[in-house]
Amino acid sequence: MARFALTSRRFLLRSPYLQAGRAAATIRRTFATESNQPNQQHSTASSSTDRIKLIEVGPRDGLQNEKGIIPFETKIELIERLAKAGLTNIEAGSFVSPKWVPQMDNSSQILTHLLTSPPKSSSPLTFSFLTPNQRGLTNALDLLSANSGKYTTSSPTPSTPAVEIAIFAAATESFSKKNLNSSVAQSLETYKHVIQSAKEHSPSSSPLRVRAYISVVLGCPFEGYDVSPHRVAEIATELLEMGADEIALGDTTGMGTAPRTKELLTCLRAAGVRNEDVAMHFHDTYGQALVNIAVALEHGIRVFDVSVGGLGGCPYSPGATGNVATEDVVYFLESLGMDTGVDLDAVADCGEWISKELGRANASTVGRAVLGARRRKQAEMSKKV
Numbered sequence: 318m319a320r321f322a323l324t325s326r327r328f329l330l331r332s333p334y335l336q337a338g339r340a341a342a343t344i345r346r347t348f349a350t351e352s353n354q355p356n357q358q359h360s361t362a363s364s365s366t367d368r369i370k371l372i373e374v375g376p377r378d379g380l381q382n383e384k385g386i387i388p389f390e391t392k393i394e395l396i397e398r399l400a401k402a403g404l405t406n407i408e409a410g411s412f413v414s415p416k417w418v419p420q421m422d423n424s425s426q427i428l429t430h431l432l433t434s435p436p437k438s439s440s441p442l443t444f445s446f447l448t449p450n451q452r453g454l455t456n457a458l459d460l461l462s463a464n465s466g467k468y469t470t471s472s473p474t475p476s477t478p479a480v481e482i483a484i485f486a487a488a489t490e491s492f493s494k495k496n497l498n499s500s501v502a503q504s505l506e507t508y509k510h511v512i513q514s515a516k517e518h519s520p521s522s523s524p525l526r527v528r529a530y531i532s533v534v535l536g537c538p539f540e541g542y543d544v545s546p547h548r549v550a551e552i553a554t555e556l557l558e559m560g561a562d563e564i565a566l567g568d569t570t571g572m573g574t575a576p577r578t579k580e581l582l583t584c585l586r587a588a589g590v591r592n593e594d595v596a597m598h599f600h601d602t603y604g605q606a607l608v609n610i611a612v613a614l615e616h617g618i619r620v621f622d623v624s625v626g627g628l629g630g631c632p633y634s635p636g637a638t639g640n641v642a643t644e645d646v647v648y649f650l651e652s653l654g655m656d657t658g659v660d661l662d663a664v665a666d667c668g669e670w671i672s673k674e675l676g677r678a679n680a681s682t683v684g685r686a687v688l689g690a691r692r693r694k695q696a697e698m699s700k701k702v
């Protein structure tokens with residue numbers, strides 16, 4: 318068996334945005350077709366910083382699967398509470414077809430509200446919205462044009478939030494068909510135009526930042542565990558080549574394990590994908606999310622998606638439960654001496670509040686522990702008085 322049958326494919330990064338934004342415009346990206354041999358040029362931890370960027374996806378991924386109608390006011394209050402707790406990057410909605418995901422139907426209203434009455438936060442905020450096609454992007458761009466001056470596409474300030482968009486491809490054909498009604502190749506063709514359009518028609522002076530998800534990277538509800546890391550690397554490099562600013566690797570089913578997470582990240586590295594281009598998006602269906610985050614940290618990844626109260630689940634991934642809980646990740650990272658900027662008490666309160674609003678149990682172990690400890694302390698104090 319060929320152990321290191323590497324097929325090299327030279328990439329010339331054609332996108333002007335990539336060329337402008339990256340030091341090495343002619344990054345040599347290499348597809349590793351059969352080998353996971355690490356690229357020795359990268360150190361284990363590419364980033365020396367202990368500051369972790371958390372992307373709170375609760376208001377979008379956390380709510381999209383809820384069956385009951387969630388009032389607009391509840392969604393806004395959730396975003397406001399998260400911002401107050403120190404979450405600065407919040408995925409707030411989705412410009413998808415309401416026939417496909419009815420819960421996201423009021424995303425236009427939400428974006429408008431966030432721009433006209435931004436939540437109070439001591440730190441600058443960034444909101445992101447999913448756009449699955451040109452129609453979704455146009456809807457978002459129209460709203461942004463109508464609210465020019467109220468947002469930025471580059472560096473947010475405490476009074477002016479930033480807005481970015483997210484697209485979502487898949488690592489398997491079956492999931493792509495179920496989630497987007499298109500093949501992987503068709504979806505990439507769509508996204509090529511969406512990214513180009515987002516960059517060219519950005520209603521602000523700098524191009525819109527585009528985050529690109531790849532779903533089911535560690536297991537597919539229809540095709541099983543054997544998702545090829547090489548295929549994921551191939552899709553990731555294509556999306557970067559098109560001009561995507563970040564690749565968010567989605568363990569949609571929560572089937573990922575520590576060795577397979579390591580294998581995936583090693584394969585991406587061998588394909589030339591830099592750690593700073595990558596974010597990890599773990600669901601906690603099998604309780605492996607924190608272990609997988611530890612593996613990703615060790616690899617040098619510093620951006621993680623989280624969802625308050627462990628809310629979430631994709632409507633097109635049967636059986637998948639919530640995203641890894643924000644509270645659990647904050648507690649874990651802070652225990653390692655890393656800085657998330659998030660107030661654990663405040664986010665635990667937020668997780669409890671939204672779980673009650675939705676009529677479901679709080680799925681964050683840390684959230685429940687923090688609230689339990691607080692209750693016990695209060696009971697002791699009141700005994701002493």
Ligand SMILES: CC(C)(COP(=O)([O-])OP(=O)([O-])OC[C@H]1O[C@@H](n2cnc3c(N)ncnc32)[C@H](O)[C@@H]1OP(=O)([O-])[O-])[C@@H](O)C(=O)NCCC(=O)NCCSC(=O)C[C@@](C)(O)CC(=O)[O-]
Pocket residue numbers: 378381411412413414415416417418449450452453454485496497498530531532533567568569598630631632633
């Ligand atoms: C992509 C489509 C639209 C294709 O769906 P389609 O049915 O092939 O599209 P179509 O072009 O035939 O349009 C169907 C209808 O939707 C309308 N339409 C079409 N596009 C839009 C739009 N943007 N906004 C509003 N309406 C739209 C369009 O106008 C038409 O309306 P009609 O003429 O029948 O009245 C559909 O498959 C879709 O919306 N899919 C989204 C599914 C989704 O949101 N899934 C959850 C998000 S992904 C996820 O959760 C995973 C992630 C990101 O969290 C990471 C992870 O965990 O892996």
